[in-house]
Amino acid sequence: MSKGSTALVIGGGIAGPVTALALAKAGIRATVYEAHAAAADGIGAMLSLAPNGLDALQVIGADKAVQAIGQPVPGVVMADGEGNRLAEFGGFPGLPATLAMARADLFRALADHAMDGGVPIEYGKRLVTAEETSDGVIATFSDGSTATADVLIGADGIRSAVRTLIDPGAPGPEYGGVLSFGGYATGSGVQAEPGVMYFAFGRTFIGYWRLPDDRICWFASLPRTAPLTSAEVGRVPAADWLAQLRDLYIGHVPGETLLAHTDPRNLMAVGPMERMPSVPRWHRGRMVLVGDSAHAPSSSSGQGASMTIESAVELARCLRDLPAAAAFTAYEQLRRPRVEMVGGNAAATNKAKAGQAGGKPAMPTPEQMFAPLHRHHINWHETVVADHDLAGE
Numbered sequence: 001m002s003k004g005s006t007a008l009v010i011g012g013g014i015a016g017p018v019t020a021l022a023l024a025k026a027g028i029r030a031t032v033y034e035a036h037a038a039a040a041d042g043i044g045a046m047l048s049l050a051p052n053g054l055d056a057l058q059v060i061g062a063d064k065a066v067q068a069i070g071q072p073v074p075g076v077v078m079a080d081g082e083g084n085r086l087a088e089f090g091g092f093p094g095l096p097a098t099l100a101m102a103r104a105d106l107f108r109a110l111a112d113h114a115m116d117g118g119v120p121i122e123y124g125k126r127l128v129t130a131e132e133t134s135d136g137v138i139a140t141f142s143d144g145s146t147a148t149a150d151v152l153i154g155a156d157g158i159r160s161a162v163r164t165l166i167d168p169g170a171p172g173p174e175y176g177g178v179l180s181f182g183g184y185a186t187g188s189g190v191q192a193e194p195g196v197m198y199f200a201f202g203r204t205f206i207g208y209w210r211l212p213d214d215r216i217c218w219f220a221s222l223p224r225t226a227p228l229t230s231a232e233v234g235r236v237p238a239a240d241w242l243a244q245l246r247d248l249y250i251g252h253v254p255g256e257t258l259l260a261h262t263d264p265r266n267l268m269a270v271g272p273m274e275r276m277p278s279v280p281r282w283h284r285g286r287m288v289l290v291g292d293s294a295h296a297p298s299s300s301s302g303q304g305a306s307m308t309i310e311s312a313v314e315l316a317r318c319l320r321d322l323p324a325a326a327a328f329t330a331y332e333q334l335r336r337p338r339v340e341m342v343g344g345n346a347a348a349t350n351k352a353k354a355g356q357a358g359g360k361p362a363m364p365t366p367e368q369m370f371a372p373l374h375r376h377h378i379n380w381h382e383t384v385v386a387d388h389d390l391a392g393e
Helices: 015-025 051-059 063-067 103-116 159-168 230-235 237-246 257-260 304-321 324-353 366-374
Strands: 008-009 029-034 046-049 075-080 085-089 099-102 127-132 135-139 146-149 150-156 174-185 196-201 207-210 216-223 262-275 287-289
Touching: 008 015, 015 029, 015 051, 015 103, 015 304, 029 146, 029 287, 029 324, 046 103, 046 304, 051 063, 051 127, 051 237, 051 304, 051 366, 063 099, 063 103, 085 366, 099 150, 103 146, 127 159, 150 159, 174 237, 174 257, 207 257, 216 237, 216 257, 230 262, 230 287, 237 257, 257 262, 304 324
Parallel strands: 008 029, 008 150, 075 196, 150 287
Antiparallel strands: 046 099, 075 085, 127 135, 135 146, 174 216, 174 262, 196 207, 207 216
16 A cells, blocks of 8 residues: 555544644645534634643744643642642653643634634535445445545544444443543632642542632542433533532532632533444555544543544554555554553553552652653654564555
């Protein structure tokens, strides 16, 4: 299978524009196809983008656009549920600060950067099927239209349609045992140093940081054995969810205070915490997965967006240097160990949040936790070499 010069990127969220930008840098023309009729503006809660994600964005020239909309939070404080500080971390010298931001802001910055770079994004294009030919792949969309290119890339998220085309028996997302919420506390009196992210562990967990307007943005979890969909969570009044959270966090420092000073109108009901278990097949023929479609680690990792961006850049680098079959194999070899390590650690954190940890786990120092994540660097200029024993299918 020869090198590709064109690509269909299925999914117009965060993974799609980044993948198309990286492919463009590799000399591959890509068009992004999004199922929904309009861009995902205003959708999603808060997230963080770690130094490794920013490092990968620098490859495609999008780091400045994202830094302009993010709030630097280089510091981390680990505490218990009684208010005792357990560990502190100020970030690694020479690395950019982790950024906190709304998912919607990150999406808009990346989508705008892609369109400014000449990446076509077509909306209302829900993938129905894909047919491989001797020299390409033909995608058919629900509106009856088709598109053809050398390769097709599934950047269509945790409920990926491309994943099931590659492997009809592929697993779906795994529920983490908790529902995720966030919110804004006003006038709480909780002390939070600017530029520091706090993690308060105990019988329950809450994370929080101070916004530039002095409100405290927090994120927390509500254990629940039976999962609910995001739509089902959204149908429950915010005041009811907030009442349940307040009951759960009685006696927690500072969770009880933050929740007491949160108005129901400022509650973000995110939905079930989910992750992708190990996906057996990332690629088949001329189709391949990138981002959450292959390796969504859950929000507990703090690495979802960063892992997606890294994978997009690595996939483009592999397609730049190798024929598609060999490129897909090299890409998986480069990425699978790292993303499964991140996903496994997040799964363990999810169990702790759901009260299923079976005892208090040993807590590594922040430096031990963050070094293998934050220090990761992709050398774009290094040539990818095929493993000839594994390149064929």
